[in-house]
Amino acid sequence: MSARQQVLLLWLASSSLEGHVLGWSFFDGAAGAGPQLTADPPYGTGLDALRDGWRLLQMSPLNPPVPGRERETSFLKHEFVFERVVEI
Amino acid sequence: MTTTNLLSTDQMASFVARGFLRLEAVVPDDVNRQANEELPGLFRAWLDEFRGASPKQQPADTHATENESPLPRSGTPLDTAYAPDSPFGRMVRVPVISGAIASLVGANPVVDHHFVHIKTAGDMHAQGLHCDAIVDEGLAFDIQLFWFPHDVAPREGGTRFVPGSHLRRVNMDDVSRYQHLAGEEYFSGPAGTVVIFHQGLWHAGAPNHGSRDRVMGKLRLNPTVPQVRLWDTSDLAERNRADDHMFARMEPGLVAAELRRFERWYEPAVHRLETVQRARLWRYLTGDQQFDVDWYLTRTERRAALAPR
Numbered sequence: 590m591s592a593r594q595q596v597l598l599l600w601l602a603s604s605s606l607e608g609h610v611l612g613w614s615f616f617d618g619a620a621g622a623g624p625q626l627t628a629d630p631p632y633g634t635g636l637d638a639l640r641d642g643w644r645l646l647q648m649s650p651l652n653p654p655v656p657g658r659e660r661e662t663s664f665l666k667h668e669f670v671f672e673r674v675v676e677i
Numbered sequence: 678m679t680t681t682n683l684l685s686t687d688q689m690a691s692f693v694a695r696g697f698l699r700l701e702a703v704v705p706d707d708v709n710r711q712a713n714e715e716l717p718g719l720f721r722a723w724l725d726e727f728r729g730a731s732p733k734q735q736p737a738d739t740h741a742t743e744n745e746s747p748l749p750r751s752g753t754p755l756d757t758a759y760a761p762d763s764p765f766g767r768m769v770r771v772p773v774i775s776g777a778i779a780s781l782v783g784a785n786p787v788v789d790h791h792f793v794h795i796k797t798a799g800d801m802h803a804q805g806l807h808c809d810a811i812v813d814e815g816l817a818f819d820i821q822l823f824w825f826p827h828d829v830a831p832r833e834g835g836t837r838f839v840p841g842s843h844l845r846r847v848n849m850d851d852v853s854r855y856q857h858l859a860g861e862e863y864f865s866g867p868a869g870t871v872v873i874f875h876q877g878l879w880h881a882g883a884p885n886h887g888s889r890d891r892v893m894g895k896l897r898l899n900p901t902v903p904q905v906r907l908w909d910t911s912d913l914a915e916r917n918r919a920d921d922h923m924f925a926r927m928e929p930g931l932v933a934a935e936l937r938r939f940e941r942w943y944e945p946a947v948h949r950l951e952t953v954q955r956a957r958l959w960r961y962l963t964g965d966q967q968f969d970v971d972w973y974l975t976r977t978e979r980r981a982a983l984a985p986r
Contacts, residue, residue, distance in 0.1 A: 598854065602944050611942045614856035630857070660953045662845045664852065666944055 623675030682776025696843030805853025834885030835864030
């Protein structure tokens with residue numbers, strides 16, 4: 590048995606983990622040998638992912654808008670990175 | 678090029694809000710058949726060149742392939758870029774297509790480039806999400822025609838795209854980590870459908886679970902004139918009001934109603950900024966610098982005039 594990392598990215602509707610999921614990505618270090626996501630989207634909120642055992646690694650910082658560019662839109666703002674380690 | 682069959686105000690507003698316009702089964706069957714026979718040759722010749730299987734041969738002013746009309750050089754006027762009997766030449770002369778082109782980038786645009794994309798049967802690669810070229814500045818925009826000359830069933834390699842992504846400032850495939858976004862679409866539809874994209878729309882080649890190759894001809898056009906009131910504006914004046922921001926009571930039928938459109942992958946706070954971006958683009962397209970959606974631009978412009986920074 591050896592450990593592999595699975596990474597789940599969720600983009601939420603707000604800066605709170607209670608925000609609902611707008612987008613998601615899954616990167617599987619176990620190459621399919623471990624548990625997989627079973628729903629589409631996999632969770633309703635970021636908090637749901639925590640309660641299912643995912644560990645939060647990082648969340649987007651709350652940066653003030655750049656002066657003069659306050660109204661520009663770009664990447665999704667509220668990115669939450671989770672991991673779980675699976676044995677294969 | 679002809680200027681009949683211009684787009685309506687509703688179609689233009691939808692393009693500004695969502696970044697694409699779908700023209701369903703508008704290319705005649707015989708043109709689609711010709712495209713299906715001739716366009717794959719361009720892709721295969723490019724693959725051979727890429728792999729070094731055949732020497733690159735480029736005449737002085739064109740790049741001819743075996744089965745397709747010569748590749749026009751960037752900047753060639755559209756009306757002379759393609760032989761009238763070639764697949765692309767016939768497609769851009771379909772009145773519904775030429776009317777849409779004229780409405781969006783004027784009657785005399787130039788060709789940026791074209792290419793033929795093939796997703797072979799069973800090709801399960803999911804291309805990373807991206808927008809073409811590089812991050813762009815300014816309000817003027819190019820269009821890209823995605824021409825599907827045969828029926829495309831769901832999951833048979835129809836292009837993935839994200840409605841409402843076109844005004845988000847990103848560079849090329851910096852958005853490739855987004856594997857799933859709520860409300861994104863995968864093209865499927867009947868032969869002869871052309872989907873016109875704003876240059877900034879996020880998209881990606883999708884896996885082809887089907888049993889036949891998926892062919893798509895893509896053509897990018899640059900405007901040569903300001904893109905101001907080029908469509909059928911006969912109903913614009915009465916629908917272009919900026920003052921219907923009566924709290925929680927919006928007036929249906931106005932352009933602003935479409936420009937408020939929400940996409941499921943939007944953060945609610947960013948949605949408000951998206952309406953500002955759309956209002957700025959609509960100001961460019963109409964020449965009406967007083968236009969607004971929900972008073973966001975107007976109130977700040979008026980305050981700024983009182984106390985300049």
